Amino acid sequence: MLITKGYFYNRESHVNCQALKDAWVTLLSRYHWDWFCTFTFRGEILHPEKASKTFDTLLCKINRALFGR
Structure with a gap:
């Protein structure tokens, strides 16, 4: 390409x-x-599973900050 x-x-x-x-x-x-986001990772190239887990962790932290435990 x-x-x-x-x-x-x-x-x-x-x-x-x-x-x-x-x-x-x-x-x-x-x-x-309502939202549009792009996500990149600095420095290292992540395996797709690692990127997915990192994204899931981010979503978990956002949900806890917004809605509590």
């Missing part, structure tokens, strides 16, 4: 990046969003 000069290329085809962005906006605009 390669993005260059406003185009996204893969083995099968290329797509104008703006058209791709517009398509995602159209799809995601169908839903009401």
